[in-house]
Amino acid sequence: MSVTVPNSDRDPKKIAAMFSSIAERYDFLNELLSFSQAGVWKSRLIREADVPERGLLLDLCTGSGDLALGFLTELPGFKGDVIGIDFSVPMVDRARAKVAELGYPYPRRVEFLMGDALDLQFDDEKFDLVAIGFGVRNFSDTESGVREMHRVLKTGGQLNVLEFFRDGVTFPPFKWYLDTVIPWLGNSISNSTAYTYLRDSSNEFLSCPEFERMLENSGFREIKSERMTFGIAHLVRARKG
Numbered sequence: 001m002s003v004t005v006p007n008s009d010r011d012p013k014k015i016a017a018m019f020s021s022i023a024e025r026y027d028f029l030n031e032l033l034s035f036s037q038a039g040v041w042k043s044r045l046i047r048e049a050d051v052p053e054r055g056l057l058l059d060l061c062t063g064s065g066d067l068a069l070g071f072l073t074e075l076p077g078f079k080g081d082v083i084g085i086d087f088s089v090p091m092v093d094r095a096r097a098k099v100a101e102l103g104y105p106y107p108r109r110v111e112f113l114m115g116d117a118l119d120l121q122f123d124d125e126k127f128d129l130v131a132i133g134f135g136v137r138n139f140s141d142t143e144s145g146v147r148e149m150h151r152v153l154k155t156g157g158q159l160n161v162l163e164f165f166r167d168g169v170t171f172p173p174f175k176w177y178l179d180t181v182i183p184w185l186g187n188s189i190s191n192s193t194a195y196t197y198l199r200d201s202s203n204e205f206l207s208c209p210e211f212e213r214m215l216e217n218s219g220f221r222e223i224k225s226e227r228m229t230f231g232i233a234h235l236v237r238a239r240k241g
C-alpha cells in the first residue's frame with residue numbers, strides 16, 4: 001500500500017536557501033531549543049548503530065556534520081570512513097570547518113560533499129550504513145528519498161533515521177512549546193521563518209507508523225522505532241532486505 005505525503009510541493013531551492021540562511025546559528029539553536037536533547041538523540045543513533053569496524057558510512061543531509069563526525073569521535077572501535085552530503089553550501093562549509101578544527105586524523109577519514117539526497121552521486125550498494133538526522137522531512141518527494149537510501153545501501157546494511165513525525169507529541173504543554181515557543185524564539189534569534197517551517201513540516205509530515213510502512217514498501221526489513229523525549233523525536237532503524 002502506498003503512503004501519500006502531503007509535502008510533495010516542497011521546493012528544494014527554497015529549502016536549501018532557508019537552511020543556508022540559518023547555518024551560522026544552527027548548532028546553537030539546536031542545543032538551546034531542544035534543551036540539549038538534540039545531542040543526546042544523535043549520540044543514541046551513533047552508539048547503538050550497527051557499524052562495521054571498517055565500514056563506509058553515509059550521513060545524508062549532514063548539515064553542520066554532527067552525525068558524520070560523531071561516528072568518528074564517539075566510536076573508538078570504528079576504523080572506517082564517513083561521507084557527509086548536503087545541498088546547502090554554508091552547511092557543508094561549517095562541517096568542513098569543524099573537521100579541520102578537530103585535526104588529525106579526522107580530515108583523512110571524513111569527506112563533506114555537496115549533493116542532493118534525492119539524486120545521489122554514488123553507485124548502488126556502496127555504503128555499509130546510511131544515517132540521516134532531521135532530513136527526510138524536508139524531501140520534496142519522501143518516497144524517492146527512501147528509494148535512493150535503499151539503492152546506495154549494501155544488502156544487509158542498516159538505515160538510521162532521526163526525525164520529527166506528525167502526531168509524535170500529544171502532551172499539551174510539550175505541544176504548546178513545539179508549536180508556539182520554538183517558532184517564536186527560533187525565528188527571532190535566527191532572523192528567519194525557519195522555525196515556523198520546522199513546526200509546519202513536522203505537523204504535516206508522515207506519522208512514524210506511516211513512515212515505517214513506506215520503508216517496508218521500499219524493501220527494508222527489521223524496522224524498529226524508538227520514541228525519544230516523550231515522542232518529540234523518533235529514531236527509526238531498518239535493514240536493507
Ligand SMILES: C[S@@+](CC[C@H](N)C(=O)[O-])C[C@H]1O[C@@H](n2cnc3c(N)ncnc32)[C@H](O)[C@@H]1O
Pocket residue numbers: 012015016019020060061062063064065066067085086087088091115116117118132133134135138139140
Ligand atoms: C534540519 S537540518 C539537519 C542537519 C543535521 N543532519 C543534524 O541532524 O543536525 C536538515 C539538513 O538537510 C539538508 N537537506 C534537505 N534536503 C536535502 C536534500 N534533498 N539533499 C541534500 N541535503 C538536504 C538541509 O540543507 C539541511 O542542512
